[in-house]
Amino acid sequence: MATQNKAKGKRQEAKGNAVLTFSFFLLPLSLLLLLFCVQGQTASPNQFSQSFKVSGQPHLILDNPFGSVSVRPWNKNEIQVLADGLVELIKAEQAGDNTVKVETRKQRKLEIVNFTVNVPTSCSLNIRTISGRVVVRGVSGEIKTQTVDGDIELIYIKSKDVDATSNSGRVTYLGDLVAKGKYNFHSSNNAVDVTIPATASFRLTATSLRQNIDLGDFKFNGSSTGTRFTGDYAGGEAILNLSTHQGSIHLHKK
Amino acid sequence: MICSECQQRLSDYLDGHLSIGEGVRIEQHLMSCQICKVVHDDLAQIIKASRALPLHAPSPVLWQRIQAQITLEAEAKPQTSESWWGQLRNRQFHLTLSFPQLAAVAAAFVFVIASTIVLTQLSTRNLSSVTGGDPNSLGNIGRPLNVPVLPEDLERQVNEYTNLVNKRKESWDPKVREIFERNMAILDMSMDECQQQLRRNQTDQVAFDMLRMAYQKKLEILQDFAAIE
Numbered sequence: 117m118a119t120q121n122k123a124k125g126k127r128q129e130a131k132g133n134a135v136l137t138f139s140f141f142l143l144p145l146s147l148l149l150l151l152f153c154v155q156g157q158t159a160s161p162n163q164f165s166q167s168f169k170v171s172g173q174p175h176l177i178l179d180n181p182f183g184s185v186s187v188r189p190w191n192k193n194e195i196q197v198l199a200d201g202l203v204e205l206i207k208a209e210q211a212g213d214n215t216v217k218v219e220t221r222k223q224r225k226l227e228i229v230n231f232t233v234n235v236p237t238s239c240s241l242n243i244r245t246i247s248g249r250v251v252v253r254g255v256s257g258e259i260k261t262q263t264v265d266g267d268i269e270l271i272y273i274k275s276k277d278v279d280a281t282s283n284s285g286r287v288t289y290l291g292d293l294v295a296k297g298k299y300n301f302h303s304s305n306n307a308v309d310v311t312i313p314a315t316a317s318f319r320l321t322a323t324s325l326r327q328n329i330d331l332g333d334f335k336f337n338g339s340s341t342g343t344r345f346t347g348d349y350a351g352g353e354a355i356l357n358l359s360t361h362q363g364s365i366h367l368h369k370k
Numbered sequence: 371m372i373c374s375e376c377q378q379r380l381s382d383y384l385d386g387h388l389s390i391g392e393g394v395r396i397e398q399h400l401m402s403c404q405i406c407k408v409v410h411d412d413l414a415q416i417i418k419a420s421r422a423l424p425l426h427a428p429s430p431v432l433w434q435r436i437q438a439q440i441t442l443e444a445e446a447k448p449q450t451s452e453s454w455w456g457q458l459r460n461r462q463f464h465l466t467l468s469f470p471q472l473a474a475v476a477a478a479f480v481f482v483i484a485s486t487i488v489l490t491q492l493s494t495r496n497l498s499s500v501t502g503g504d505p506n507s508l509g510n511i512g513r514p515l516n517v518p519v520l521p522e523d524l525e526r527q528v529n530e531y532t533n534l535v536n537k538r539k540e541s542w543d544p545k546v547r548e549i550f551e552r553n554m555a556i557l558d559m560s561m562d563e564c565q566q567q568l569r570r571n572q573t574d575q576v577a578f579d580m581l582r583m584a585y586q587k588k589l590e591i592l593q594d595f596a597a598i599e
Contacts, residue, residue, distance in 0.1 A: 181594070181598075182546075221599065222594075222597050222598045222599060223598065223599060224541055224542045224543055224546065224598055224599065225543045225546075226543040226545045226546050244594075246549065246594055246595070247549050262590070264549070264553050264591050264594065265549050265552070265553055281587070283553050283556060283557065283587060283591065284552065284553055284556055302583070304556055304557060304560055304584065304587060305398070305556045305560075323576055323579070323580065325560070325563055325564070325567075325576075325577070325580055326402065341576060343576045343577070344576045359580070359583070361556075361559075361560035361563065361564075361580060361584065362398070362402050362556070362559065362560065362563075
């Protein structure tokens with residue numbers, strides 16, 4: 117009986133040692149896994165997520181040839197880049213303290229990668245796509261965005277410097293015109309639609325080769341050559357340039 | 371693309387005889403031009419209606435009558451060895467126009483010839499001054515002082531990138547190629563329109579600004595597509 121108890125005790129001791137050894141290996145493994153999750157490298161093979169701490173005046177440069185880009189403001193000092201599609205094509209890096217560069221490799225094959233980026237409100241943006249819609253909301257930093265074949269929507273913008281150009285897409289702006297600010301909107305073949313506060317003060321130059329210019333309810337002190345209208349509204353403090361070749365221009369009061 | 375050019379090619383477009391690029395340009399123009407759209411719809415209607423008409427063959431009796439008439443006339447014709455000049459001299463012309471009518475026709479003929487010469491000369495001269503001598507070039511030599519000028523190397527760069535991209539585009543995904551060609555067609559249409567306006571008025575600053583912008587945009591797009599691996 118005593119021998120049986122002794123053997124049983126030894127077995128339990130051996131079992132305890134095995135569990136301890138297993139736990140000893142499991143602990144760093146789980147820590148590694150945790151670290152990997154915190155870093156947020158990839159959630160699944162087709163999804164990308166990476167965050168960058170920024171301070172002061174952050175700047176995002178994003179070049180995504182085929183696919184959409186959506187930029188949203190949040191109240192963290194961090195730029196979070198989320199994407200889905202063929203994420204192997206994405207290269208994201210922090211250049212200096214405040215600049216984040218994201219690039220998708222341009223391939224012969226059409227591989228769509230769609231981005232959603234959360235940025236601090238004051239972040240300035242430089243976004244390029246070939247074929248893909250660009251939507252930017254609620255940002256107050258400088259915005260420069262260019263697409264070949266996609267629409268551009270800039271909504272609730274409070275920036276002082278905005279430049280949006282599309283070749284075949286529609287360009288829509290809904291936001292403020294800050295005094296001394298500069299705003300350029302161009303579409304070669306589609307509409308340029310701008311909605312600004314009735315209280316804005318700006319100098320407008322609207323150019324349409326097809327003479328398709330609709331100034332809405334704004335009453336200007338200005339002149340027109342048919343294809344180009346130039347005029348001041350409420351003192352002309354900001355500069356607003358709207359242009360299109362085959363499209364139309366529409367100006368609205370918010 | 372301008373309306374006259376579009377309308378001239380509509381028939382070929384409807385028959386499917388145009389290249390993809392030309393077809394796209396026509397479609398782009400039709401989307402933005404109501405007048406050409408109406409002409410297109412009318413032409414399409416006519417083609418559709420005419421295809422629906424039944425084929426009427428003449429009766430065999432009619433053909434026999436015509437053949438008999440030809441044989442009869444051939445037999446009645448005198449055999450002659452006279453030269454073609456003699457035949458022409460002996461031929462009797464039956465003119466039913468009065469002298470004033472003939473004078474009017476001659477005057478109209480002279481007017482058409484003179485107008486064509488004058489318009490051709492003017493057009494060449496205007497184009498030369500806008501594009502710097504060579505109608506296909508955008509250089510600045512030979513341009514009047516008050517005419518705005520494009521940056522000298524802009525056209526050269528556009529041509530270089532166009533050649534580069536044209537060599538590479540065959541290896542692209544067809545969808546990528548379609549995006550490229552459609553957007554190039556849009557810019558070419560813009561440039562055509564600007565140049566048309568500059569031919570009418572070579573100091574048209576708006577047309578010039580838009581032409582420069584279209585060139586700049588074309589260069590940027592070509593550079594984007596040239597970077598495709």
